[in-house]
Amino acid sequence: MTDENGTPVVLAVDDEDRVTDAYALWLSEYTVRTASDGDEALSKMDEDVDVVLLDREMPTVNGGEVLDRIREQGYDCRVAMVTGVEPDFDILDMGFDTYLTKPVTEEDLTETVEELRSRAEFDGRAQRFFSLVEKQSTLEAELSDRELETSDEYEGLTRAVDSLQHELDHTLTGFDEDVVKASYRDL
Numbered sequence: 534m535t536d537e538n539g540t541p542v543v544l545a546v547d548d549e550d551r552v553t554d555a556y557a558l559w560l561s562e563y564t565v566r567t568a569s570d571g572d573e574a575l576s577k578m579d580e581d582v583d584v585v586l587l588d589r590e591m592p593t594v595n596g597g598e599v600l601d602r603i604r605e606q607g608y609d610c611r612v613a614m615v616t617g618v619e620p621d622f623d624i625l626d627m628g629f630d631t632y633l634t635k636p637v638t639e640e641d642l643t644e645t646v647e648e649l650r651s652r653a654e655f656d657g658r659a660q661r662f663f664s665l666v667e668k669q670s671t672l673e674a675e676l677s678d679r680e681l682e683t684s685d686e687y688e689g690l691t692r693a694v695d696s697l698q699h700e701l702d703h704t705l706t707g708f709d710e711d712v713v714k715a716s717y718r719d720l
Contacts, residue, residue: 540564542581543646546574546599547588547615556586559639560646571599578603582610584649586642587629589616597627604628611649611660615642620671622686630664632671662697669694 545556546568553567566582568574571594574587585603589596600612611630620632630649633641652663669690672681681687 541583541650542566543584543586544568544574544577544582544610545586546571546591546596547586548591552588556642559642563646571595574599575602578606578608580608582608583653584646585610585612586615586646587612589614589618600628609653611652613645613649615645620675622672622684624668624671625686625690628664629667630660631667634675658697659701662694662701665690665694665697 540563542564543556543560544566545553545560547553547556548569550567550569553569557565557567566577568577570591574585575594578585587596587599591599596614596616600614603610603612612628613631613633614624614627614629615633615635615637617635619634624632630652631645633645652660655663669687672687672690
C-alpha cells in the first residue's frame, strides 16, 4: 500500500486545518492526504492508504463512524485515533490500532506512524493483540486503579490480551529456533 511512487500514504483527518497542516509538515517523508471532516475522509480513502490519523469529534460524520466504515469496507490500513477526547471504556468497542490524546508532538506522531506501518506486516492475531494492548495501556494511563478493578469490561479486555498472548507464544514455540532467528535477521 503506497502511492504510485512507492511512498507510504497517510490520511490525516481533523476538522481543524491547522492540525492536518501540521501533520502533513511533520510527516513530509510520506504522501499525506488531508481531510477536514468524515465525509471528505471517506472520499479520500482507498487501498493505497497505509495509516489513518483520525480525530473523534468532527461535524457531520464523527471519527467513530469513519472508523466503522473503514473497517466495514475492508481497508487493510492501521488507524490511530488522535483526539482531545479522554478515553474511557467506550474505546473497547472501537476498531483502532492506537489512541493518542491531543496535544501530540511531532515525535509522538512520527513514532506512531512508523510503529503502525511496521505492524502491517503481522498477521491478524498479532495485529489484534497489539490493538488490545494499546487499549489496555490507554485505560491504565487514564483511569484510576479502583475504576479498573471494578470494571467487567477491563477484566474482559485483560482476559482477551492474556489469551491472545498465550496463542502467540504457543505459535512461536512451534517454530524451529533457527528459522525464527533467520527471519528476524531478514527484517
